[in-house]
Amino acid sequence: MTIYLKDATFIDWQSFEISRTNLAVESGPGAGISLSGNIPGTENLGAEDRIIDCKGKFVTKSFACGHHHIYSTLARGMPAPRTIPTNFSEILEYVWWHIDKRLDLEMIEASALASAIYCVKNGVTFVIDHHASPFAIEGSLETIANAFDRVGISHMLCYEMSDRDGAEVREQGLAETDTFLSSGRAGHVGLHASFTVGEKLLADSIVLAKKHQTGLHIHVAEDKADQKHAEANFGKRVVERLSDAGALELNKSIFGHCIHLSPNELQLLQNSGVWVVQNVESNQNNNVGVAGYGEIADRTMLGTDGMHCDMLRSAKAAFLVGQATEGIGFDTIYERFRNVHHYIRSTGTAGDADNNLVILDYDPPTDLTRDNFLGHFVYGIDARHVESVISMGRLLVEDRKITTVDEKEVLTQARAMGRKLWDKL
Numbered sequence: 001m002t003i004y005l006k007d008a009t010f011i012d013w014q015s016f017e018i019s020r021t022n023l024a025v026e027s028g029p030g031a032g033i034s035l036s037g038n039i040p041g042t043e044n045l046g047a048e049d050r051i052i053d054c055k056g057k058f059v060t061k062s063f064a065c066g067h068h069h070i071y072s073t074l075a076r077g078m079p080a081p082r083t084i085p086t087n088f089s090e091i092l093e094y095v096w097w098h099i100d101k102r103l104d105l106e107m108i109e110a111s112a113l114a115s116a117i118y119c120v121k122n123g124v125t126f127v128i129d130h131h132a133s134p135f136a137i138e139g140s141l142e143t144i145a146n147a148f149d150r151v152g153i154s155h156m157l158c159y160e161m162s163d164r165d166g167a168e169v170r171e172q173g174l175a176e177t178d179t180f181l182s183s184g185r186a187g188h189v190g191l192h193a194s195f196t197v198g199e200k201l202l203a204d205s206i207v208l209a210k211k212h213q214t215g216l217h218i219h220v221a222e223d224k225a226d227q228k229h230a231e232a233n234f235g236k237r238v239v240e241r242l243s244d245a246g247a248l249e250l251n252k253s254i255f256g257h258c259i260h261l262s263p264n265e266l267q268l269l270q271n272s273g274v275w276v277v278q279n280v281e282s283n284q285n286n287n288v289g290v291a292g293y294g295e296i297a298d299r300t301m302l303g304t305d306g307m308h309c310d311m312l313r314s315a316k317a318a319f320l321v322g323q324a325t326e327g328i329g330f331d332t333i334y335e336r337f338r339n340v341h342h343y344i345r346s347t348g349t350a351g352d353a354d355n356n357l358v359i360l361d362y363d364p365p366t367d368l369t370r371d372n373f374l375g376h377f378v379y380g381i382d383a384r385h386v387e388s389v390i391s392m393g394r395l396l397v398e399d400r401k402i403t404t405v406d407e408k409e410v411l412t413q414a415r416a417m418g419r420k421l422w423d424k425l
């Protein structure tokens, strides 16, 4: 199957070179695109081939999310917690751990489908997710994977293991991770954070990650409480603990947040191949502080932390926060926004090749050129300009409508699942 994008204005996502051209987009996980060339006449089109008129539209590589939590989908608009949290630990205890313990597979499926629709309508065609549902662990990752597959977006998933709910739940998390990764699905060995992960679980996780040739996906020093706990219980700081356990030797590892790090921890990260993911809106929402990431610039990417599904919004938020923390420039925030593609490629995971594209209906008030593209990226282009989206050469969103699933049906089911969840809170 080939999708022909006729008269497109193509922006190369790495060089910003702009070409007015026809594009042929081949389908399949590793397939590519070719620029220019003629559009075949209707008599020469394959049965499934499509021609999309892109006159006046910009086309560029679609987006990817470095850290998401689909399990937060049904939290939107939920009743206030019985006790109002006053710090980060209480936010986890009274809000997130209260919710995730009540999730079942039906709710997880609805959350994943709704979240996947929001992602793809925002131009996001690859999601790295971190999932928690301590009393519905078995089958949770395959449920999410199937939902993402139905919508048509690619993924790396993990189950967020911890010791907060006892040994049985911990062992279920290890079993689910092993089963999921053994099935050939792409993902990580997920851990919540140092302060909820005991020595045995950490050691078991490293063994499991090595078995499946992947890395850990863990929240690191999101709040100062994580560091206090590590110092009090292990006599070292979080990254030092992870380093001593062997996590920094796993180059596919993703460390979320990394806000409260000492110079030694930064040095350890710099000397490793581990990737870091920045989620500034979540950090502001939880009032845990914000950090600069200049020391690990080449391996810092952006996520949403489950706050929303819009990576253009994450980039703009990180740009604004970055003015105070590190005097960030247009080029750096764009690199950080796009680093996730380098990460995905480094893991050898399929689904993020050149045939993942967004068609933008962006009608700027000033010229957009190779030299000023980044100004348009930071101050102009946002999710409402995403008109159509192609993932692995498949048209998932056409004229702002999802083609693969019935959006209305999915959201109706999600609302029913939301009510079911809220009744249990």
Ligand SMILES: [Zn+2]
Binding pocket: 067, 068, 069, 130, 219, 256, 305, 306
């Ligand atoms: Zn997170």
